[in-house]
Amino acid sequence: MEYRKDIDGLRAIAVLPVVLYHAGIPGFSGGFVGVDIFFVISGFLITGILHKDLAEGRFSLATFYERRARRILPALFVVVATCLAAGVLLLLPDMLVGLARSALATMMFASNVWFWFSTSDYFAPSADLEPLLHTWSLAVEEQFYIVLPLLLWWLYGKPRRAVLGALVGLCIFSFLLSVWATGPYPQESFYFAPTRAWELGLGVLLALGVFPACRNAYLVEAIALSGIAAIFIAVALYSAATPFPGIAAALPCFGALALLWSGEQRQTAVARILSSPVPVAIGLVSYSLYLWHWPIIVYFRLTLGTLDLPYAQASLAIGLSFACAFASWRLVERPFRRRPPIGISRQRIFASALAGAAVLSVVSAVVDLREGFPERLPQDVRLAYAGSRDIDARRGRCDGKLPKDGLCRIEGEASSPSDRRNDVLLWGDSHAGALLSGLDFLMDGRKRGGAVAFKGACPPILGVQRVDQKHSGDCVAFNAAIMAMLEQSDDFPIVVLSARWPLAANGKRYPGETGRPAILDRLDFEEASLGTAGNYAIFKSEFLRTVREIRDTGRRVVIVDGIPEIGWSVPHALGLHRLIDADLPPPPTRQAVDARSAKANSVLAIADEDLGVQRVSAVPLLCNPVCAVEKNGIPLYSDDDHLSVYGAMTIVPRMFKDLMPSDTNRRLRPG
Template sequence: MSSIGYRRDIDGLRALAVLPVVLAHAGLPGFSGGFVGVDIFFVISGYLITSILVKEIGEDRFSLANFYERRARRILPALFFVLAATIAASWFVLPPEPFKELGQSVLATLLFVSNFWFWQSTEDYFGAGADWQPLLHTWSLSVEEQFYLFFPLLLCLLASRSRRSKLLVVAGLSILSLGYSIWATNALPFANYFLTPSRIWELGLGALLALGAFPQVRKAWLLELVAAAGIAMILCSVFVYDSSTPFPGIAALLPCIGAAALIWTGGCRQTVVARLLQLRILVAVGLISYSLYLWHWPILVLLRLLNGAAELPLILALAAIVLSLILAWLSWRFVEAPFRRTPAKGLSRRGLALSLGAVGTLIMSVSLVINIKKGVPSRLPEPVYSAYESARSRTPEERRCMKLAPSEGLCEVGAPDDDSQVDYLLWGDSHAGAFIPGFERWLEAEGYSGIVAAKSACAPLLDVIRLEMGASHGCDRFNEDVMGMLERRSDIGTVVLVARWALLAEGTRSPGEGGPSAVLGLAGDKDGPQINGVQSSRNYELFDYGLRQTIARIRASGRSVVIIEGIPEISFSVPLAIASAEFIGARVQAAPTLEQVVERNSRVRATFEALSEEFEIQRGSLVPELCPSECQIQVEGRSLYRDDDHLSTFGSEMLVPGLMNRLLMASSNIRPGG
């Protein structure tokens, strides 16, 4: 299958790849696994590019300069157009910090390292912060271009070798990549998603097709069966997978093998599936698929900003899809197609280099200025900018405390103690970190001292881990170290536990909030989470089990326990919503009602009540202050939240001291000393 001509069924397959991506990102129900479209694109790309390379190398007319010229004509014009339009639109809608991040992501995109940038800046492709990154989708372009930096050279080195040798080398690389991806699914899940080593096998699968790893078959019934199975694999992954599916790893085999099956069978004969893929509407979408992929995500982010929430109403989601299709056609017709013409009919190589070089330099220069000017805050009225920055900022103590493990010495807060005795331990996840400013203010006012054990996405649940965070997260080790430290010390009279309890117990995020599910498991369990020997995949049981373990050991050490109930989850970034309302007149979504907060936390409260009776623990809640009826998100224009579910410094300092005073007065069991 090394020779290649135009195949309408592959353009149809492109449509089958891009449409689920667009529909999933728009939030249309039923397409939760639409992100697998990117993996289908990788297989298609590996097949088409390798087919061309093999043909040219075999005819002794391959040139790296020609190869990269074709890549430039194919990729850069539409990309530059979308980057320029995104920067222009973002000038009018993005607050300074997101605008600065956009400038940085533009630079990363131009250098084809945006997969590294988003891995470091957002960590999680499905995370809540990713919903507001206009260029998040460019990570896949970077993966492809990084692959094509070395793959043509590899094929040139293998040119004199037999076809069997080529197959063995490409298959070996692909198997190594797949093995790494399977391992990294649990060990390094975020790097696994974004970085090229985990994706080489997907491109390699397409390359193996082009190298003839799968021979021509004449049996019509067999080809029809394989083609039907291939499209079933793709549709199954689109409709069944979701953000909680460990990916890529083994799960990516389903859509990738499905795509490979359709490419292979379509090259052997006109199957029923191949004829379906050649329908005019699918071929038309396939032709504009690259531009459609480029346009859809920035448009969705823009509409989220205007709407004030990550989840779009159906009418806006449909409008985004229609607008993306229109802009994709215009981009394909007037940008992609003219630049893709050969030098004889279009721009010469010199003209191409000059025009793309000039535009690329201009975009890079603008991005550098945006970054240097820190998002150009002068675009916003000064009071709006100050309020926004204040809401999002963290105190030095919070930043310092969130980085320390018990073995390094936990950070101290509150009033200094001459005899080095500590009165309180604050223990929890990033919600405990957001609790620090108010907690420290209370300690200082009352003359107490405290230490903080806080780790992001690491609630104080002994023997329980967040599976989606990966083994490298080390939450189980962190919590065991904290507990060991407690059991060795004779001071610290009271332990205050703070976490995002509802997310842990339910697994799902609050309605309207983007981001992945929280998937709990038992630490060190290779066969799935088990409780008392009975396998369980339910978060609530593991939450209840882990919290019970923690409280039992703290109480056995002779200390008091205080649980701070969860902060009401707002489902949208409060500082961004407030700033956008002032800056561009965006709609501010209604905050949850008290009834919704109570319903969201009903099972958590049941566990708290049972543990309160069993272990004589105390509970505190900020829900009465934050949600007298409908939850409040600001006071006199100052945000009580720094995002959608963490208290801002202002909110913490305003609310936490009063809460701690009420708890101290309500119970003699809450004692500062050991």
């Protein structure tokens, strides 16, 4: 294929938004679409090479994979090795284990599956400190390259109409699958190859001549301008809240297609700009820049103790990424691309690839088996790090458990199941689950007991679903089952409601926290969701209705105000602060917590006017005036917003000291 400078320029248009988006530079909230542009370019270039080889009768899988190995593996191996080495020095054990597992998945070109499994959501906070998260796109491409050569080889020689029809049909199917899956299965649609194949497929179809040529210079120029405009619009206007890929991915993908197609027709004004020295230079190092920028940003975040890098540090991370990219291109990429007599032979390339993958896989497996070498940590670091594991062992097995399966117990001093008391029901989302250990301690001291019913991301609000969740209807069914139990039994005279109320009422996450907004919707509401704008009205009406329905059964209701959200993982920040002297982010103030909770608290205050409702709060116990995140060197949180077992046992008994009257086995009035 004839070299086109404008394609290297288009690579620059693809990689720069990704880098700037990840660095948190304003104006690039949709920069993640650069990956989609890369997909279209890759499909076009690889198909062009394969088509040429097939047409000339010299198609060879060995030659194809030799090219892929020369292009992809050397720089990838260097980056993965560097990440592992840096991880041993800079990461806490669980983070190092996660890195090792992702490195192993990367060696198998299955990191997209791994990150779908381990982080679920590309935009979630759990993904923001994964040094190899960006390799998911390489995995998608490599999985595509396993299928594409064989498919083209099998189709070659068949009637052109049938070949193109089959390929167009596959692309349409993949696109429709992506559009459908982005709603109910957003994570699978984002990470998996079948829902991304159409993006590479656009490049395939262009390389095979599906899109007709055009001699109208004005039309070609207009299409080129529309292509670059489509990309810029997606980069500027898309965000983590945009359902993606689905229909939204069509804008940047067809924008890239328009630029590739118009560049084939003539030297357009856009192509001349893309062919200028600066875009071409960035395009030449774009692969190495893509590989290096994300680990550098992650380690900057770790060192500075914040996901939201200040502008100066973000600029420094970008500059360092360019320096590493140029060095990687000059010293790693170019030498391995050279062929004999001045370069490396095919046999040595394959041998080096196998050896490199084997060494990195073994190292990753050893790190995993040794659980991240916790013995390398000083004692004070281990004490802080232990907070990330200071989670009640029952949380996993109790999450989402229904009454028919037997709710998990809040244990008092009962010596046998027949002596167990059902004084209190704790009902809510994962924040309720985090209170469990503290209530255990309290109930035990008062010789009382009860049960807990909680489900992650499901506030205890009847008839309300979280449309941003994959299985949003589960919240409705779960809460309905708990309410039905209360209506049908005489147990649990006290019902304690606990959830992340500020997130439910606002819909927006804590400032600096990434992840999809939490969007509430009523089950019986026929109109389209209003997004987060509708959260407050739904929260107010349906939460108050829920409290009334519980009160109508004759029970007393205790509402736990929202636990202060910290905005950063407390155990990891404390551990990294002690391990590498990373900056400890400032905890929120009482004023900031009150401002964040204002909408939710206005609704809780209305409920509190009922004589049978009581509010308790951890805010005055934790935030005076700055929120405490540790006590005696031990974290009070297991992450950024859930109390640890130590935190719950420290705070809950003080928060609930006046919870129960002398006789809790009596309802307030007949149900």
